[in-house]
């Protein structure tokens with residue numbers, strides 16, 4: 001790995017300043033994606049700005065307006081174990097507990113996962129289905145506007161994710177069909193039902209990354225149950241094909257996993 | 270070079286390293302604690318697992334400079350002064366939980382962190398928990414047996 005300068009930012013404005021000053025600088029969260037990428041020579045930052053010393057970025061708070069706020073530097077294991085998350089959004093705690101393996105969960109963070117925007121990452125589907133809001137040092141961005149494509153988000157270069165605000169939704173779950181070797185999702189489906197709408201978001205399968213399956217949403221808004229989506233599948237032309245699964249197989253898995261996710265919500269009631 | 274102070278196996282260590290030094294290289298090359306292994310260097314195998322502030326991490330995916338002020342525990346800290354094995358190490362020996370032994374330091378460090386977190390170890394849950402640790406020899410059966418026995422022995426104190 002090529003050497004670089006290393007800074008431990010003591011404030012968010014210091015981190016922004018360090019990133020602004022040096023075009024080759026990158027933020028370092030848990031490093032679980034960035035370090036392997038650097039080892040392969042696919043990223044060669046001139047400097048890393050570590051966010052680890054900023055305790056305000058790790059807080060998990062139940063806010064007065066009913067929203068759940070999770071700091072960008074909260075690691076997956078802490079989200080999975082958090083009493084507040086388990087009470088307010090148990091489906092999200094369960095999702096965090098199924099990311100990667102226990103060692104990666106002790107290090108990898110919410111902010112790093114969504115900023116990286118891997119097309120097979122788990123969190124993006126939850127954020128999109130829950131209509132979460134991503135807070136940065138500059139603005140608030142709706143999940144629908146945040147995830148733009150493969151490894152591409154709405155973040156500007158000098159923008160730091162500080163937290164994510166999740167509306168507390170009584171009916172929410174995530175279903176993951178994992179690759180047995182890597183544990184990444186071949187298909188992951190997040191389903192959220194509020195009084196007004198049902199939202200279904202799919203990760204692992206879209207040729208352009210995470211997406212909402214609107215046809216299923218319309219059917220489920222009429223009648224919320226696994227059978228409502230019998231016979232429909234997303235168009236395989238918009239799905240990804242690789243050595244793990246063809247686009248047609250992924251289309252079928254999306255229907256099956258969405259139905260199972262809905263069944264798990266109903267079974268929990 | 271970046272100055273760095275941390276506690277490794279209870280001892281304070283101060284040294285200077287390049288920013289790119291991985292925690293596993295600090296442990297193996299700078300501190301000469303070669304019990305922690307490198308199996309893949311790509312975050313897959315778990316041979317490099319150590320405890321960082323009490324939590325299991327893959328030391329090949331952590332920068333040494335990110336650990337300033339932290340506490341590290343490696344496999345060398347487990348056995349007693351006269352070489353008596355930690356109950357989890359003893360259980361691996363008793364249950365034939367290793368063959369070549371390459372994965373074993375990471376397996377044992379992982380096993381101890383799991384045992385400390387949980388009252389009861391269910392073998393199928395345990396298999397889930399071991400996803401980050403690969404063994405090319407044993408087929409895992411005896412590792413699972415060893416961890417269940419080791420956790421029980423740890424409770425007995």
Ligand SMILES: Cc1cc2nc3c(=O)[nH]c(=O)nc-3n(C[C@H](O)[C@H](O)[C@H](O)COP(=O)(O)OP(=O)(O)OC[C@H]3O[C@@H](n4cnc5c(N)ncnc54)[C@H](O)[C@@H]3O)c2cc1C
Nearest residue numbers: 027029030031032033034100108109111112115121122161
């Ligand atoms: C073996 C293995 C298995 C995995 N399996 C899964 C899985 O099943 N599901 C899954 O979803 N993920 C998985 N991951 C990825 C894991 O969740 C990573 O932790 C995550 O993608 C990145 O988080 P990080 O905190 O490590 O970020 P880092 O690696 O530190 O950073 C990633 C990128 O995000 C940027 N960044 C970090 N924080 C911020 C911030 N606050 N604001 C703006 N930009 C920021 C960095 O500059 C960098 O470009 C796996 C990883 C490994 C190594």
Ligand code: FES
Nearest residue numbers: 308309310315329
């Ligand atoms: S050497 Fe660290 S996970 Fe394999």
Ligand code: FES
Nearest residue numbers: 368369404405406
């Ligand atoms: S005992 Fe040989 S790799 Fe596990």
